[in-house]
Amino acid sequence: MSKPFLSVERLTQSFPDGAGGTLTVFENASFGIEKGEFVCILGHSGCGKSTIMNVLAGLAEPTSGVVKMxxxxxxxxxxxxxxxxxxxxxxPWLSALKNVTFGVKARYRDWSRDKVVDHATRYLAMVGLEGDVIHRKPSQLSGGMRQRVSIARAFANQPKLLLLDEPFGALDALTRGTIQEELLRVWSKTEQTVFMITHDIDEAILLADRILLMTNGPFARIAESVEITIPRPRVRTEIVEHPNYYAIRNHLVQFLGKRSKELAGRASDGASQSPAPVRIDLTAPAENPEPGPQTGPESGREPRAHLKAVHG
Amino acid sequence: MQTLSVNKRAAILSVLLLIFALGAWEVSVTRQEVGVALTEYEILMGLGQPRAAVPPPSDVMIRAWEQLSDPFYDNGPNDKGIGIQLAYSIQRVLTGFLLAAAMAIPLGFLIGMSPVAYKALNPFIQVLRPISPLAWMPLALFIIQDSQASAIFVIFICSVWPMLLNTAFGVAGVRADWVNVARTHELGSLRTALTVILPAAAPTILTGMRISIGIAWLVIVAAEMLVGGTGIGYYVWNEWNNLDLTSVIFSILMIGLVGMVLDAIFASLQRAVTYAE
Known part of the structure; x- marks a missing residue:
């Protein structure tokens, strides 16, 4: 098996717990992301999602383990x-446009001023910000517009990997929906590799190619990697009609509601912990009649017969 | 009356208060002039001489008019126009203040960015800061051996602390998110300092500068009373020695006006760099 574009190998993060011992957030976590893939990570607060994100961003050093891109x-x-x-x-002291050019100037240091402004304006337009609005300061923009500027800044830099840390967490549901669709549109144009943290199951299903499920901490681990078997382009109002939508959604809800707790708190005993791939596809002919062995003992009223779990 | 804006009503009230205060002052000082008939003994004792008294506001206004209509005359060391004296003071304040800024702002950056530097320098700052700037004067006169430079040193030492502490506080308080933005954009330390930390801390730094210039203007008057020669502080003390209270009161008002202008300049600079989050 060839190495994925981004590979995280045996990542461990522990902190002193303030009482002489150590608190292990996660241990020996390993996973990969392919080029052009959109991966979401779902898990409860405090399970270490943001820590993984900070390690990937290079803003924090892991206790051990490597990240290869x-x-x-x-x-x-x-x-x-x-x-x-x-x-x-x-x-906050720069206008929306200047915030984007700030990034573009850092990325392309030899570009002329006009080229930088042009590039930044184009990316702002992609997220629906045009005209006078781009000369406003962030304080004069709504939360949704601010996050659009932030997304435009990230995409305008054309990074190899884009990390989104709960980008829509602070937005109201309606604004969130609009910006999710804008994000999908920009992403489909640019073929960026994206790794995104979210709390929102529907958001993850709408956006992701694959969802990594994380158990609760301490000793959190990325237990499953659920493939989203809903074809693109996806539109919020249409994907809910897809037969796989609720099957996947139920699986995720069961995981977050129950199994994330049941699987928590187990040390890895030094083994590398890769997520188990899960593929739920009701549209495919059931070529594997074995009743879903990987969905756990109480996975609810899911159509287990159609679950196919593959060990990696 | 109800249709007037708050500003207009406040302005009317201010003018009324001024008229009332000046009127009360005028009436209270002129009443002293009313003398009773003196006995021969009293006249012999010199009590009939006009007594030095607080001048009425009308005298002060006349003196202000005289002085302000020719502010830059120079009739030798003890008789210079108010404009020249103020210019000397302002020049000293600005020299000391700018020297202090040139030292305090970079040093404040260092202290704000490095917890080690902060902890190492904090005890010195805490001891030096509460020292009255005038207490440095004898030492400064001895070491520098020049009264003018000593006055500037006193201004320097009094304006350095607010700028130093505010810069350090502002820099240390820059949101980690903004520093992370700089880090994820691979900005070097100098570019991070200039394009992220400086604008982020600028409102706090300017608050420090505004406090400093205010203190510097308070201190220059006292410093010039000590070193003499020129400046508005010397002018006040010289007029006191001349028993010219009209000029003393006039110069007190001028000190207040210049202080207000200096503060207004820094307030507008502060507004220019302030941002809303």
Missing amino acids: DGMGVSGPSLDRGVVFQNYSLL
Whole structure:
């Protein structure tokens, strides 16, 4: 098996727990992301999703383990890995346009001023920000517009890997829906590799090629990698009609509601912990009649017969 | 009356208060002039001489008019126009203040960015900061051996602390998110300092500069009373020695006006760099 574009190998993060011992957030976590793939990671608060994100971004050092991108080990932050933070992280003294050109200038240092502005304006237009609005300061923009600027800044830099840390967490449901669709549109144009943290199951199904499911901490692990077997382009109102939608959704709900707790708190005993691939596809002919062995003992009223779990 | 805006009503009230205060002052000082008939003994004792008294506001206004209509005359060391004296003071304040800024802002950056530097320098700052700037004067006169430079040193030492502490505080308080933005964009330390930390901390730094210029203007008057020669502080003390209270009151008002202008300049700079989150 060839190495994926991004491979995370035996990542461990532990902190002193303040009482002399150590608190292991996650241990020996390993997973990969292919080029052009959109991967979401779902898990409860405090399970270490953001820690993984910070390690990938280079903003935090793992206790042990390596992250390789394109075969090269990464350390420290880099323009190759763009980040969209949950709280937008726009510089409040710069206009929306200047916030984007700030990034573009850092990425393409030899570009002329006009070219930088042109490039930035194009990416702002992609997320629906045009005209006078782009000269406003972040404080004069709504939360949704601010996050659009932040997304435009990240995409305009054309990083090899885009990291989104709960980008829509602070937005109301309606705005979130619109921006999710904009994100999908921009993504489909650019073929970016995206790794995104989210709390929102529907959001993850709409956006992702694959969803990584994380158990609760301590000793959290990425237990499953669920493939989203819904064809693109996806539209929110249409995917809910797809036969796989609720099957996948139920699986995710069961995991987060029950099994994330049941699987928590187990040390890895030094073994590398890769997620078990899960593929739920009701549209495919059931070539595997074996009743779903991997969905856990109480996975609810799911159509288990159609679940096919493959060990990696 | 109800249709007037708050600003207009406040302006009317201000003018009324001014008229009332000046009127009360005028009436209270002129009443002293009313003398009773003196006995021969009293006249012999010199009590009939006009007594030095607080001048009425009308006298002060006349003096202000005289002075302000020719502010830059120069009739030798003890008789210079108010404009020249103020210019000397402002020049000293700005020199000391700018020297202090040139040292305090870079040093404040260092302290704000490095917890080690902060902890190492903090005890010194805490001891030096509460020292009255004038307490440095004898030492400065001895070491520098020049009264003008000593006055500038006193301004330097009093304006350095607010700028130093505010810069350090502002820099240390820059949101980690913004620094992370700089890091993920691979900005070097100098570019991070100039394009992210400086604009982020600028409102706090300017607050420090505004406090400093205010203190510097308070201190220059006292410093010039000590070193003498030129400046508005020397002018006040010289007029006191001349028993010219009209000029003393006039110069007090001028000190207040210049201080207000200096503060207004820094307030507008502060507004220019302030951002809303």
